[in-house]
Amino acid sequence: MRIAQIIESTSGGSVRCALALTQGLASKGEEVTFIYSPVRADSLFEEDLRNLKKCRKIAFSMQRAVGIHDLWSVVALYRLLKKTGPYDILHAHSSKAGALARLVGVFFPAMRVIYTPHAFVTMASGASRFYGLIEKVLSFFTDFIIVVSEGERKHASCDLGISEHRIKVIPNGVSLPFLATRGEARSRMGYSEKEKVVGFVGRLSSQKNPTRLVEAFALAAVEHKNLRLAVVGSGSLLEQLKKKAEIYGVSERIKIWEGQDARLFMSGFDVLFCSSDYEGLPLVFIEALQASIPIVSTPVGGTPECVLQGKTGFVAKDFETGSLAFALKSYLQLDVTACKEMAAAALRQGDFFTVRRMTASTLDFYRMAVEQS
Structure with missing residues (x-):
């Protein structure tokens, strides 16, 4: 053909x-x-x-x-x-x-x-x-x-x-092969194993709703002092994200990498964080699963296929900031064994895509x- x-x-x-x-x-x-x-x-x-x-x-x-x-x-x-x-x-x-x-x-x-x-x-x-x-x-x-x-x-x-x-x-x-091991990615980002890294990958545009991203992170960060947000992406709302981070007092807990290949960083995430208003089936979901990374997300397209509630991640019940923060906190409350089981389940789910x-x-x-x- x-x-x-x-x-x-x-x-x-x-x-x-x-x-x-x-x-x-x-x-x-x-x-x-x-x-x-x-x-x-x-x-x-x-x-x-x-x-x-x-x-x-x-x-x-x-x-x-x-x-x-x-x-x-x-x-x-x-x-x-x-x-x-x-x-x-x-x-x-x-x-x-x-x-x-x-x-x-x-x-x-x-x-x-x-x-x-x-x-x-x-x-x-x-x-x-x-x-x-x-x-x-x-x-x-x-x-x-x-x-x-x-x-x-x-x-x-x-x-x-x-x-x-x-x-x-x-x-x-x-x-696609990942370009760094977890240790290499953590070293590149400057995080220790004691820190819990929530990762965002994507364009900083209205669709991705970076305001919701920062607000939900800030709500969860109140109870988890070792929580960090790694943002890999750029876009028209980058400055808005920075201003929101200042308003909520979490600027020091957020790092941003622009114009970088996300595969250099994703292996170092503990969980992928999606704050979007809508999606089809985000490629970054599949990449996260294939890197054994659980997903926390708003209820966008692709979550039924990728995020099995409580097994490969957590989906917020609606698009409210509080609901997304609750979903993130649900993951953060898991013990070490449960986190490892969820990572293994994510990898198995990723094999389909x-x-x-x-x-x-x-x-x-x-x-x-x-x-x-």
Whole structure:
């Protein structure tokens, strides 16, 4: 099959999944083209791109913000696909590439257009109904939508009204080696074994809700003097996080690393902490499980698959700060033996989420889509 993967984002879990899927398909002998936008590319993405083998890589500029420039992007993408195709499958990842690809797909009736949102923005509480309307309309220009968790499927079907026959659940997968042992990671971060390290990995954006992150940490820290928060990530709300930390008097207990590969740090965490408003199935959840790290999270998409309550971590009953702090304290109250048992259970749970499984499931689905055409 001739397959094109397209994505605008060059950071976060969505592009990591797209890259892993592209490599997996290419390794199986499929003819794969990876179309990406260089506009927001950073050094970490450029390194990942260099490591992508056995496929064609094409830079195609896309802007994250919505604007009149998107009309030109549709025309330019049409020309690109016309020049480099034909393709059997065009698989778009995340909202911007998803919108462009689905509009262009109208002009290629023989090509199956597949969209993976990697968490609909409409999953956020208070999200504008306008975005939901856009997703519903664009679904009619989509052959199939691959979602990464059951929670995302329910949202697409029940909340957005997208036809069930268009939706397929294929969980994310990752099989990346960690770059440091626990001891090495702790040394790099400057933590001793006596300190309890709560780790956050991700963009410091409104979706990740860094205010809730700091507030919940501060509530738990009152009772646990050896508690520390390690933040690996950057974003527009970094300064807000720092100010909140000052207000709650926990600045000295928080360390931040920007622009770093999280795999250098995660092995040193005791628990992964997620404060997000919404998610599809966060790649960082899978990475944590595969590193034997339990998870404490708000009840976002992906928690039913990854966080077995009391076994591989704890899920807050709702999105209130107090509830998230209570979930974290539930973990912190475990004794040494219970923590080791939870770490072992996390590792077992992580064995399901491999690139090999994700690639095989997606390829089977592609074949079905092409046969139906």
